[in-house]
Amino acid sequence: MATLEVSGLSKRFGGLQAVDDMAFSVDGGEILGLIGPNGSGKSTTLILTMGITRPDRGTVRLRGRDMSGLPTHAIAKAGMTMVFQHSRPLRRQTVLENIQLALLPDALLQWRIPPRLDQRARDVAHRVGLSHVLRQRPDSLPFADLRRLEIAKALASNPHVLLLDEPFAGLAPRETGEFSELFLAMREAGCAIVLVDHNVKAVAKLVDRIAVMHTGRKIFEGSPAEATGNERVREVYFGKSLDAAQSPRSATQHVTPTRRLLQARIDSVRYGKSQALRDIDLHVDEGEFVSVVGLNGAGKTTLFNSILGFVDYAGDVHFHGQSLRSRKPSANASLGIALCPETRELFSAMSVRENLDMGGHALDTRERARRLEWVYDLFPVLGARAAQSAHTLSGGEQQMLTIGRALMQKPSLLLLDEPTLGLAPLVLEDISDVLTRLQQEGGLTVLLAEQNLTFSLKHSDRIYLLETGSLRWDGPAARFAAEVGEDLL
Template structure:
């Protein structure tokens, strides 16, 4: 008989007001095993981690460590019992060295015993060597690479020799080589007998590490089993890919030799020391729809923000033969690049019409009226909602308004960032029809970023796959469907 699990979670539930973030989560975690927890943004993964660690108090359910229920206990008691957590964001003490940061995690839980004994210093050095920080123990966090900062967080998490380690988004901001090295560290911790609960946006990275995978969606479990079984599950694929890919039948008549409208070469973006984009190269030709597909955290929004002049970058971005490296966001928008952000950024207290008028405020009055009429044909619901405050619209109506406001600027290149995020299937179908109509009746060029490939591919002339800040694949939608059906996840 196999040994009993060291961590048993049953019926875990947590609501924030009317939002049920976690509902009915059950799983077992065994010594020496790695359980991967996957799901899109908002699925409840991080909330599960916080509930186990006592950072949030569950509304219902049990969390048993070696038979003892810890649900609802404060974090320090849960840590003392044998559970630790490595948070997604590094928060070191910047005035202390790496060794001193690790030593702090080793201090006893008593105000009467704060003196650092010699064995504590030696243990901290051993832990530093264990995670690959042996050569930088005397440096301060501000001088470390981003990967070494993540190693230091892992060192702090394993300092008390916990039975269970919760690891939240360890690969965010790491290069592919750094991910491989960090994965090996996690694998080694599991081989030493620790039970590990691993959360990350990178389904592929988790699948390569985990013995067992639990997939979540909107707070509920949707599939559980081996990595291969979960990746092949139809419900999981529908959540990540959006369902069956169906061609709209429309493709722009763009020659592959046509002059590029947008050309990006060796683009890189850093957030502090974290690599968000690395050596990105892509081309968008006049009249094309180019889809950038990638899971949450792949770097799509960062790519669009770099093009729009919202974040500093290295490399080259050229639009209509103009170098954008020294242009600010306003200048870029006036050249013809307009972004419709995932967050929509509507003026909630202003009416639909006022939001649209703001988008077209640079147009002459007659041209503005003409553009409004076109958009009301494209999105009829907005015509009947002209006097309604934007914040009172449904999610789908707000998305239509955000796209319409961007179109009021009559862009040459329209960037759509995750337009289907959080929308019901019937609304997604309406958006898809509107996008098809827009392409049939105008010469607009589109750059579309989506996780939902069911929406992205039917409109695309070409597809790029973005993974951990790097473009890893390029081809036609048909080629994507045949080559990347499994590989995308």
Template sequence: MDATSNLPPVLEVNGLTKRFGGLTAVKNLSFELRAGEIFGLIGPNGSGKSTAMKSIMGIERPTSGDVVFQGENVAGLPAHKIARKGFGMVFQHSRPLNRQTVLENIMVALLPDSLLMLFADKALTERAEWIAERVGLAAVMHRKPPTLPFADLRRMELAKAIARDPKVVLVDEPFAGLTLAEVGIFSELISSFRDEGKAVLLVDHNVKSVAALVDRVLAMYLGEEICTGRADEVMRNETVRRVYLGGAIETSARPETSFADKVPLLQVENLSVYYGKAQALDDVSIHVHQGEFVSVVGLNGAGKTTLFNAISGFLPYSGEILRGGESLRGISPAKIARRGLVQCPESRELFGEMSVRENLDLGGHHLSDAARPKQIEWLFELFPILRERQGQMAQTLSGGEQQMLAIGRALMMQPKILILDEPTLGLAPVILEQLSKALEKLRQTSDITVLLGEQNVTFALPHADRVYVLEHARIVWEGDPARFAAEAGEGYL
């Protein structure tokens, strides 16, 4: 970075704002990017990182602000015109021409804009072959995309982005779905773009991989900049750590030896899950005892939701998932839920045009006429606000109230095992406190078993007896919360 700091910026983003109706996804964002520099955008899910990148590239039209490339304001131009000026973008999701070979896909990216020059010549073919070799596709350049492993599809996206030798390369989530070894290879490739003098703007959920690669990083939250600087400085910033971790870590674990069941209530053994060719979980094993609260912590994209969806029967997998020693393979999600394993999803999935009470009644429809009022009364003691709001339509509730309703509806099913997926996502501190008190009451007054997935470790750990850290599709740490605070907390980011 020292060698480039005196160079004029090749890209200047000033006051970039993007609104979708009443939602401001990016607010007054400003930064500079120089040739031979890798600049990272980081932040939790929903921070506005990808929206900012798409607004720069012209995929989304900015509401206001300037995007100045080599002295020219290109804000608001369509994406194809911005690309012609010297931009290349590596999209998160591969969109190859499946009937063409890898080489032909690259050649399409190289074709001139003129309709009079649509036929490839020898020079264009040689250039495409050189690019294929450049990104590690030489051995598969004559194969078609459906036959390629996921990592090679990502390489092809890199090849298409650099085909026309852009001055600025925008890379969206390059590490998603890659193994740890593949992350290292891709990091080297992206570093080589910098060595060639290109300016690189990088967005990824994998904070550690981004931090190891970039010269500078800008941390975002709710569409706004928190701070900008060297990665190590930004990671130590108190606001950044609070956004990712939530604050100071407190624990109140019960020892694992206090759970007397001979066979854990839930066992996940050597679980692997793929989305197409992208590996989302790699040989994951966890166990949960009856009555135990276990937290799976990890940054966005680590694989928490995939793990829970596999347990709930929504995804195919290799490995084993056992409930009380019996396999759940082949059992439908509905039967799994009816047998007492209930998930409260990150997306809540409420019926917005139905009332709070109607949503709760749906959760408890299987209960007897005598049991239903008792369960509702117990639930209203756990979440008093739901009693006040029971006649209100779900879609008119605040985000925190909707989260309480989603958990309440799951509890109306009287689960033996409750899976909570990112319950704190997007909630205000006062709501977090209410949710925390409800979980603590649930822990102290019931024999329910809870599996909690969270990025916010300071919410997750006070309610945890044991902790698993999920990082890049693998379990990388297991232990009690106090050990996490001592050993793993500092390196969590």
């Protein structure tokens, strides 16, 4: 009997099947890695397992006992706990007091810390490397110590099963190694661990088995070596064979850059105490199609948000030689930068035509009408759906509308953030054809953030590879497959 057995786990949110018939098991003294592209259902699987959200169907057994329908606190009392991606300590209490509170028994009349619990809290703090900050409050801690505090609070209950959601997010490579050693020690002590993280390489080095999810379903389970070498897993992350991908102008009509359009030198981007980007030096010349590729969580969206001014950063970004620092996103957009966000951000209650008109609101009436006809020519389905509300469109049609709305701005630089996410192959081909046409017609510069390498390489002149917030490689797309392509998972 496995320590934790999950079977048939399913959950639908409205029209989205977030988790579909998910099953896995993990024994004491074993680490199971749960990986998959963004939106595959990994974190939802953890919160369903922990009872934070009730599944539509499925069973969760902890040491043979059925946890189905039990509240989260009862599941925790039975021996399962979860460490969330975001730290939420009690800010007014010290590190020691936070751990002591996690040790208190479930009793209303218990308000003093017995000596044995105080020593237990100190032992847990020592185990995770917090002995030197016991009297400090959370706000004074570095990011890695905040993560250690969350793990200490989880370990205080001496769980049989530990669920870890993105434990490596925001950590430097050295800190990732230290946390890996901590999790290995917990495994040696007999704990069963389920670990979700975007850092596939760190996961593969740490876990005993890997389960891979895609669109809510488990598509593979096996050893780390089997997972990273599996053709289906690589296709889910990167698309089809990299060798088959070739830019339509790579052989005969490769762009000759005219002048520097965008220069981004970003020393650091932080979300609170977590560092999302570091030492970024990226440029795009007029007429180029440049891709920033990397796994989810690498920092691609943060890079785009920095360029437009949605997040604070150390460094500077220049567009047409003009600094964008300290400018509002709307002011940067007015210079000729258009963003197609990963989340699309359409006006759902407005029609297709109204969404497109919003994109071209700065144009005069005649120019907006010409631009609209051009977008309808690129995406005929938008013309046919012009009167429909945006929320009634399919996912692929919504992505087309997102791109069309951005093109209505007449941008000189188009930022495309994960445009292939969740698209059916036929829709992806339609969007690829549109990008090929835009490249052939000229006049538009594109910076693409994408996980699907096949899609990126098909269109790109140059590639930047982003890993855990840092640029690892850059160069012509023609060299990417030979130099990097087999060393990403």
